[in-house]
Amino acid sequence: MRRVDLAIGIGGAAGQGIATPGDILARIFVRRGLHVNAYNAYQSIIRGGHIFLTLRTSDQPVLSQGDKIDVLVPLNQDTMDRHLRLMRPGSAVLFNSDTIKPGVVADGVQLCPFSVKALAPAIRGDLVQNTIALAAILRMIKVEFKILEEILAIQFRRRGAAAVAENTGVARAGYDCAATHFTEFSFSLPDMGKRLAFFEGNQALAMGGAAAGVRFYCAYPMSPASGVLHWMSRHARQLGIMVRQVEDEIGVINMAIGAAHTGCRAMCATSGGGFALMTEALGAAAMMEIPVVCINVQRAGPATGVPTKTEQGDLWQVLGAGQGDYPRIIVAPTNIVDCFKLVPTLFNLVDKFQCPGIILSDLLLSEGRSSIDPAELDFKVPIDRGDVIGLNGDGPPVNGHFKRYLVTESGISPRALPGTPGFSHVVATDEHDEDGVLISDEFTDPHKRQAIHEKRMRKMDGVLPLLPSPELHGAAGAQVTLLGWGSTEGVIREAIQQLAEANVAANNLQIRWLVPLHAEAILSILSKCRKVIVVENNYSGQFARYLRSETGFAADGHIRKYDGEPFMPHHLVDGVNAILAGSTKLYVPVHEIQV
Amino acid sequence: MATMVQTERVKVTVKDLKGKVDPDWCPGCGDFGVLAALKQAIVEAGLEPHKVLTISGIGCSSNLPGYLNTYGMHTLHGRALAVATGAQLANHDLKIVVTGGDGDGYGIGGNHFVHAMRRNVDLTYIVMNNQIYGLTTGQLSPTSIKGMNTKSTPFGSVENPINPIPLAIAAGASYVARGFTGQQRQLVELIKGGLQHRGFALIDTFSPCVTYNHDNTHEFFKQRTRKLEEMGHDPTDLHGALEKGWLWGEVIPIGLFWRRQDLPALDQLEPVLGEGGPLAHRPLGVASDIAQALIKELM
Numbered sequence: 001m002r003r004v005d006l007a008i009g010i011g012g013a014a015g016q017g018i019a020t021p022g023d024i025l026a027r028i029f030v031r032r033g034l035h036v037n038a039y040n041a042y043q044s045i046i047r048g049g050h051i052f053l054t055l056r057t058s059d060q061p062v063l064s065q066g067d068k069i070d071v072l073v074p075l076n077q078d079t080m081d082r083h084l085r086l087m088r089p090g091s092a093v094l095f096n097s098d099t100i101k102p103g104v105v106a107d108g109v110q111l112c113p114f115s116v117k118a119l120a121p122a123i124r125g126d127l128v129q130n131t132i133a134l135a136a137i138l139r140m141i142k143v144e145f146k147i148l149e150e151i152l153a154i155q156f157r158r159r160g161a162a163a164v165a166e167n168t169g170v171a172r173a174g175y176d177c178a179a180t181h182f183t184e185f186s187f188s189l190p191d192m193g194k195r196l197a198f199f200e201g202n203q204a205l206a207m208g209g210a211a212a213g214v215r216f217y218c219a220y221p222m223s224p225a226s227g228v229l230h231w232m233s234r235h236a237r238q239l240g241i242m243v244r245q246v247e248d249e250i251g252v253i254n255m256a257i258g259a260a261h262t263g264c265r266a267m268c269a270t271s272g273g274g275f276a277l278m279t280e281a282l283g284a285a286a287m288m289e290i291p292v293v294c295i296n297v298q299r300a301g302p303a304t305g306v307p308t309k310t311e312q313g314d315l316w317q318v319l320g321a322g323q324g325d326y327p328r329i330i331v332a333p334t335n336i337v338d339c340f341k342l343v344p345t346l347f348n349l350v351d352k353f354q355c356p357g358i359i360l361s362d363l364l365l366s367e368g369r370s371s372i373d374p375a376e377l378d379f380k381v382p383i384d385r386g387d388v389i390g391l392n393g394d395g396p397p398v399n400g401h402f403k404r405y406l407v408t409e410s411g412i413s414p415r416a417l418p419g420t421p422g423f424s425h426v427v428a429t430d431e432h433d434e435d436g437v438l439i440s441d442e443f444t445d446p447h448k449r450q451a452i453h454e455k456r457m458r459k460m461d462g463v464l465p466l467l468p469s470p471e472l473h474g475a476a477g478a479q480v481t482l483l484g485w486g487s488t489e490g491v492i493r494e495a496i497q498q499l500a501e502a503n504v505a506a507n508n509l510q511i512r513w514l515v516p517l518h519a520e521a522i523l524s525i526l527s528k529c530r531k532v533i534v535v536e537n538n539y540s541g542q543f544a545r546y547l548r549s550e551t552g553f554a555a556d557g558h559i560r561k562y563d564g565e566p567f568m569p570h571h572l573v574d575g576v577n578a579i580l581a582g583s584t585k586l587y588v589p590v591h592e593i594q595v
Numbered sequence: 596m597a598t599m600v601q602t603e604r605v606k607v608t609v610k611d612l613k614g615k616v617d618p619d620w621c622p623g624c625g626d627f628g629v630l631a632a633l634k635q636a637i638v639e640a641g642l643e644p645h646k647v648l649t650i651s652g653i654g655c656s657s658n659l660p661g662y663l664n665t666y667g668m669h670t671l672h673g674r675a676l677a678v679a680t681g682a683q684l685a686n687h688d689l690k691i692v693v694t695g696g697d698g699d700g701y702g703i704g705g706n707h708f709v710h711a712m713r714r715n716v717d718l719t720y721i722v723m724n725n726q727i728y729g730l731t732t733g734q735l736s737p738t739s740i741k742g743m744n745t746k747s748t749p750f751g752s753v754e755n756p757i758n759p760i761p762l763a764i765a766a767g768a769s770y771v772a773r774g775f776t777g778q779q780r781q782l783v784e785l786i787k788g789g790l791q792h793r794g795f796a797l798i799d800t801f802s803p804c805v806t807y808n809h810d811n812t813h814e815f816f817k818q819r820t821r822k823l824e825e826m827g828h829d830p831t832d833l834h835g836a837l838e839k840g841w842l843w844g845e846v847i848p849i850g851l852f853w854r855r856q857d858l859p860a861l862d863q864l865e866p867v868l869g870e871g872g873p874l875a876h877r878p879l880g881v882a883s884d885i886a887q888a889l890i891k892e893l894m
Binding site: 030031195196197198199203207210211212213215216218235236237238239240241242244246247248250251254255256257258259260261262263264265266280281284288372374377379380383391392393417418419420421422423424425426427428429430435436437438 | 614706
């Protein structure tokens with residue numbers, strides 16, 4: 001049973017300073033060992049628009065942004081107008097009554113107006129209301145003032161002692177105002193006795209790259225993948241990672257391939273549009289048999305689409321990226337720890353099998369933030385570079401004529417790095433023979449082409465046994481199985497808890513490794529399930545169609561969402577109920593909050 | 596105590612640089628001359644073949660790495676410079692040579708061309724400029740002259756061609772030259788100068804297509820090309836370099852237009868490469884004190 005489950009929503013226009021109070025609250029929570037999940041619904045705008053940060057904390061793991069807001073902080077009238085009607089009994093709304101007027105409010109919602117003019121008459125600036133609201137919230141959840149005082153001292157240190165004193169004074173006024181005028185919440189925030197880390201998926205992907213030994217990272221800025229670039233750039237010198245911003249995504253992937261060919265572990269990240277530009281070169285990496293890792297952080301498409309909104313709409317793009325058949329490994333992390341751990345795993349695989357690897361994340365996972373036990377972040381990971389000659393600049397004695405693309409049973413050929421004496425060879429994107437000599441033009445030979453093509457493709461047979469089989473989460477024999485892939489794991493598992501409370505037994509099969517796919521294992525699990533519903537953030541049921549193409553399995557129902565916002569648990573609960581009742585096979589929830 | 600045996604490096608000859616197969620270019624193609632000049636320049640520059648990485652795109656001339664016994668990459672159409680930038684930064688002990696055609700470099704690869712020069716990446720870029728698309732059997736190229744009849748412009752091209760010399764100078768290349776396969780000795784010197792130059796070296800080379808370009812032939816260039824050194828040109832004179840670069844007509848200058856040696860190459864400016872040798876040879880993994888610091892940032 002949860003002792004605390006508190007969701008705070010802070011909304012306003014871009015530029016109103018929503019991030020800072022959010023960061024301070026999150027820091028206070030994770031320092032007590034409380035779990036936190038934060039999701040920022042934002043727009044592609046630097047000033048104006050509507051931004052809404054949901055920060056949810058609990059003594060138990062927080063799997064999603066949840067269904068409700070307990071404390072609303074509207075920083076402008078627009079936010080008040082959009083969100084007030086969704087507030088439920090027991091919740092509170094804190095606002096600057098000088099500029100914001102409440103509307104019609106449900107019974108049991110506590111309105112907590114404060115006057116910035118009265119509480120901080122001498123201070124100008126729009127950000128004062130944030131500090132007052134922050135302090136008032138902390139008072140209402142019974143956090144001691146000195147904790148806020150300490151954090152404000154750190155926050156404003158760079159702006160000098162006067163700024164620290166001024167902000168502490170404003171905070172004190174807000175804190176005391178809440179003590180006098182507002183009703184505090186009934187719970188107290190426990191201290192779990194262990195600090196947690198708090199970060200976003202993009203940071204986890206970048207740190208996973210560092211742990212894997214990435215020495216070359218390049219990118220073209222693109223939301224929502226830029227967080228990886230920012231982390232890499234900030235830590236480049238500390239970690240000895242070459243970071244480059246390139247002229248376009250075609251340049252990005254080709255530069256990464258060039259670096260990888262010399263022996264560096266090379267990585268890049270982009271979103272769907274940039275990934276589209278990279279596709280030909282991914283095939284080139286496979287053809288030249290150069291290991292490289294590319295991250296696609298999906299956003300709502302097609303084309304420029306909705307740059308700041310989430311979707312799982314690139315599955316088929318990634319499955320079909322590039323012309324021709326070629327070996328590739330595709331994985332979709334299911335949570336933030338997964339983002340960290342999968343990168344070194346994938347690098348070991350692509351090094352061993354000498355092919356490209358693709359990580360399919362999305363905005364929800366990459367820009368969503370979560371509390372993590374720091375013990376999960378183990379940088380000492382196994383590193384396996386596979387069969388490669390010349391990693392230290394020299395090679396073994398030359399033994400006969402080197403064949404870069406030697407046809408072997410496993411399909412894996414010896415790889416030699418440029419600079420190694422005695423192993424000179426040419427790698428080619430044209431079809432070639434074992435020597436690397438082109439057979440695309442005058443030496444065209446169907447038998448050679450077949451042999452070398454089969455050699456390359458055969459490598460995939462060796463990958464599958466190294467990938468863990470997906471496992472059913474929750475009790476077997478449940479009334480319904482929610483089948484998801486990638487980032488939907490958290491919300492699906494929270495929905496399952498809610499369904500259990502309503503006496504609907506549900507379990508979850510979450511797919512992480514997409515290519516190669518454990519088709520037989522998945523089919524074996526699903527054939528024992530009573531009713532299978534596929535949950536995904538796209539219009540056409542891309543995973544459901546992929547599953548059908550690989551296994552012949554047709555799901556009983558589908559829950560899909562493609563409005564840009566992630567699922568909330570109740571969307572899935574409602575969908576499961578509707579499908580179980582037989583009223584529909586396809587449930588598309590309507591997102592209530594007008595963001 | 597072990598004694599170091601100093602083995603004398605065996606002198607590399609042009610013969611050693613012969614690739615696994617012979618070129619499949621049309622008889623009389625200018626590209627034979629570029630291949631020969633490149634081999635000779637590598638020998639004269641004293642480079643060890645296994646430390647040379649020759650990278651090309653796609654097109655007739657981009658088949659060159661297969662005819663040369665160095666490490667080679669035959670990449671995608673237009674992408675050689677992007678691949679080469681990554682390779683050079685990841686292992687700056689390698690000598691990077693990029694070869695390709697005018698369509699590959701100035702057309703589909705135009706964006707990478709400009710940015711590789713802006714970055715002054717340390718590599719030697721030889722463009723076999725035949726002013727036509729040969730491998731696709733004779734369409735307009737970015738350097739085809741105005742009015743040219745090709746399969747894609749049967750009534751004559753109305754477009755102005757790109758002029759790579761002033762473009763390269765303006766974009767920041769630190770060594771800009773033009774060669775002609777009919778002037779082998781000069782071409783060897785220009786390529787050798789590029790190999791010895793620290794920074795981006797462009798050697799745009801007239802390499803006439805005998806099959807599809809009947810306007811800009813070997814004879815055409817033989818009559819019009821004039822060596823810059825005979826024209827009294829000083830390659831450190833920016834104004835003169837741009838002026839000579841614009842000349843096209845009865846006199847077409849060949850030689851070294853522009854060279855500046857005060858501009859560091861990209862790898863020299865990159866702090867990560869300061870110590871520790873090439874990135875490609877460095878051990879992987881994050882030291883535990885750094886790992887702790889990274890985690891602490893998140894707490």
